[in-house]
């Protein structure tokens with residue numbers, strides 16, 4: 089496959105993307121400043137879609153029935169190469185940019201704690217790079233940027249897959265900001281999330297408790313039941329819950345209205361579905377014990393990620409060609425200040441993630457990292473079957489389109505995702521450099537695929553073989569709509 093991708097292509101893409109670096113960094117900072125949460129990313133989506141229109145893309149907004157989802161296309165015909173971008177933030181993670189200590193900008197405000205401001209703009213910059221290359225070299229085909237909202241707890245892409253917006257795509261590429269450089273080669277956990285709302289009867293808790301039927305008791309008993317279930321589910325499963333409605337702050341009232349949100353995960357969707365059935369029975373049991381009624385509301389689900397080894401090998405070769413981000417002494421000093429704020433457990437988690445993707449060679453590789461604050465080389469690649477214990481809605485895309493992703497270093501070693509450290513570094517030159525390299529790696533992979541139909545066919549055959557044994561079914565029922573963050 090490398091025969092068709094020359095060093096000249098790499099140099100040209102590098103220049104095309106670097107020429108617009110200030111513009112891309114501005115977009116990333118704008119999305120960082122907006123910090124909008126799932127399915128409410130109205131201004132972030134408007135910023136990015138307008139930027140793509142200005143670059144000559146045709147934009148279709150509100151796709152898949154989701155207001156903040158959009159697709160921007162350039163070119164015509166086959167192949168269709170998609171770059172996937174996200175732009176949703178997290179609640180409660182407001183934080184000053186470029187800081188090296190926790191310092192909220194707004195109390196309880198939102199923050200880009202998973203670096204999706206960088207994620208979305210790198211995909212945008214990659215798509216613009218491909219567009220510019222196609223125009224300069226009369227290359228035919230279609231490059232698309234998919235604006236994918238609601239990744240954090242929203243499964244935006246799963247809803248988009250359900251509505252068929254990826255059906256004519258030949259390959260999808262994306263990435264995630266991280267504290268290292270690697271191919272995202274691991275499967276992830278499938279999940280289902282559902283609300284259980286109990287309704288009882290309120291009463292004076294001292295004067296007439298025998299007349300009350302407590303919905304809060306039902307939530308507590310349901311959780312006890314679920315905790316006993318843990319021993320009897322597959323070992324890779326994860327079971328989490330959050331009490332989203334307690335019934336009120338008054339202990340002298342029998343609480344009549346309480347709700348708990350369950351998130352169930354396992355490697356295989358069939359295992360998640362089996363756990364979900366048992367959790368529903370536990371909820372009914374809790375209602376029976378307490379004389380309350382329960383209503384379940386399906387919230388969202390996503391499938392486990394299915395890596396495409398053909399695309400991963402190509403992406404690894406493009407990552408080697410462009411190289412990881414390089415840092416100057418000032419950036420290294422900032423990285424050291426951030427690294428001083430993370431724990432040894434955080435560092436071990438980063439190492440475990442590298443080993444999960446890199447296998448045996450990854451184990452040797454992490455031994456060389458101890459003294460560094462910033463990683464400036466590429467971790468070894470392996471077609472890993474080790475699980476990454478998390479979920480992503482890229483999972484559903486990977487079942488219908490051959491998909492590859494990489495991690496690019498944007499953060500000091502040991503930085504855990506969903507923390508103030510990610511928010512701070514996401515508006516620093518560390519984040520911006522990683523974002524631009526990610527754009528180049530994705531653009532290089534996309535151009536290589538446009539020039540090489542054989543690799544595209546091989547990637548499709550790999551997916552077809554896998555899904556023939558286990559066909560894809562969207563895990564979200566037809567009547568369930570995307571839901572913004574509550575509260």
Ligand SMILES: [Zn+2]
Pocket residue numbers: 202203204239264
């Ligand atoms: Zn993320």
